[in-house]
Amino acid sequence: MDHDAGGSTAVPPQPPSTTGAAVKEEESGGKQVVVVLVGPPGSGKSTFAEAVLGGSAAGRPWARVCQDTIGNGKAGTKIQCLKAAADALKQGKSVLIDRCNLEREQRADFAKLGNTVHVDVHAVVFDLPAKVCVSRSVNRKDHDGNLQGGMAAMVVNRMLKKKETPLLTEGFSRIVFCKDDNDIKKAVDMYNALGPSDGLASGVFGQNSKGPVQVGIMKFLKKTDNSKEKSSGPKLTPSESIPQMQNHFPKKENLEAGGSSICPVETEKELNNRKTNDDKSIESVPSDISSRTLAFPSISTADFQFDLERASSIIVDAVADILQKYDNIRLVLVDLSQKSRILSLVKDKAAKKNINSSRFFTFVGDITQLHSKGGLRCNVIANAANWRLKPGGGGVNAAIYNAAGEDLQRATKECADTLRPGSSVTVPLPSTSPLHQREGVTHIIHVLGPNMNPMRPDCLNNDYTNGSKILHEAYTSLFENFVSIVQSCMGKNTERALEKPMTGVISPNDSKTKRERTHDSERTKKHKLVQPIMTSNQAREGDSKKSTVANTKTWGSWAQALYELAMHPENYKNSDSVLEISDDFIVLNDLYPKARKHVLVVSRMDGLDSLADVNKEHLSLLRRMHSAGVKWAQKFLEEDPSLVFRLGYHSVPSMRQLHLHIISQDFNSTRLKNKKHWNSFTTAFFLDSVDVIEEIDQRGSAAIRSDEKVLAMELRCHRCRSAHPNIPKLKAHIANCKSSFPTHLLQKGRLLLSSTMHTDCT
DNA sequence: GTTCTAGAAC
DNA sequence: GTTCTAGAAC
Structure with a gap:
């Protein structure tokens, strides 16, 4: 079935303006509302829906669309839910979408109802502790979806692992987080009090300040750790409402204040006019960038005494990551002192990494007076906060609280009480705050980094393995919160x-x-x-038409496991799956082996997501990865001379982080289950490592000739090329096929076999 | 009636 | 990337 067609036809057309309901709404300025409930079983969605339906005293008509009962009292489909929502909207009702909606993709069609119909779409997130949801779903006796008892615990845990926090950018005009039953009651009361022509403020409400989310390699390495609740996506702020970004253009004064030879101050004009001829990246910086600029101090390097050399590398890495992911944001590292060592270290490292200096630069000045004294407009600034989120101490925290006045304390208290190291929280700065009025700062993001100072709380005693991880998390959290702010404002614009x-x-x-x-x-x-x-490399490839395959790829949360492993292998060195860790790569058993022996050599280079990112600079890395692969294949051949190995890359990998497959050609594995699996190892989709190395050497890039279309091709034996109708029949055939391998595989060392078996296989 | 695939994900 | 399952294919 063509899902897109089905989905779009289920979305109702806009009601004609001649209908009574529509005219009435336009006259009153009111809107129907679609409320998408987001939460696992046992989180209180249905109770909420029933309470809204049963208690709507203000006269707004509601309909509940419950997937568990939509099929004549039994569980139905998403399409049925969309249809029911459309019908209810046509009847002038507001709609509660009562299904789990935990993943972005699952709720996308509901979140987009507001695009095609004159309705607001809200998300109400039932963010109760996993324990509570599990206990409720285990104990209930009459669940609509028959999910109760022992199975419920497993289902809830599995679902929570995949949970993706709703974002305004998905199409929601309002997102409310309920952390307990009290919050749920408040939300019920609010919707009950909503008259037919009333609206609710846009924005994100009630989110707490959890730290950045690490995608678990543990899943990949077959260990489970349910104690760590995972979610993904940038964190949004708890806020009364997120105001529209504003540009402030007061008179420029004292523009050169704070300038230094290390970090020259540039005016907005100079920055915007700066040509990027010497920049390798292709991004341009638009003139209204101030509304998308974040100024941040160096975290943990002052009072928390974090090593400057390490900190500077972490800053540059985190900046490079976020700039690669998002266009049109600008980051500025600020320090008071002209002789700031952290600024000069960061500046040097950023230059070495070819970071576009109009998208990230260092700045000498007071972060609370960037506009009035420094001529730099930044709507968002970061604060090096303390764990209590209180004013005082010294340095940046004291300065920002002093400059922002009591408004900041009040606004912060509404958002969070405490902060843990490695996390951040966004606080919308009230327009009454002097910092907002004078400097145009609309949001402050409090960040807490790791502490190496024995006189301060949570000292890590020079544990830089952990400290570096936490500092990286802190910056990632900061930048992602910043992106969320920009996205919310863009969503409104x-x-x-x-x-x-x-x-x-x-x-x-x-x-x-x-x-x-x-x-x-x-x-x-x-x-x-x-x-x-695109990365600059990808852009160059595209320009020269060397590659026919797309370059931009969004990696799902499940696709990050190898990246996490590559960046933090020390966390996984005791895993049975990890066979070898070197400075350049890691060798591990594939968690879902598609043959008797199937290992991966994963590059550890950050930014090298797939073959599309590879160029001549990476040639020696590719050779080292190949050698490691050969070494392991030879080891396996010693154990079992009947095996034959092939080394290669997937043209378009599913998992982020460049990885080389070393796979035995028996394909004797229960994990090889479908056409995509088979074709990804036996068609042109699989690029032999020797050919990749040769191409990079000769042309500077890997010619990725096949895309995912080949994965849907007919099933053919990789030896005799005979075609087979389905996977079971193919597997039955390959278990017995004794044909020699196709000629081209026997050349250039594409296949590795035991010397004793050589004649048998060819 | 059973096997298998393709698309959704209580 | 997997799991689950409706319904297509046999």
């Missing part, structure tokens, strides 16, 4: 967003499925100002 043509365009030849592309293109239209962009 769709028209302006649409007017801005972007350089980082998502290629129509993307590696995604049609369904994913459709969703992306819709998202891209609406939120074009902040979106993933």
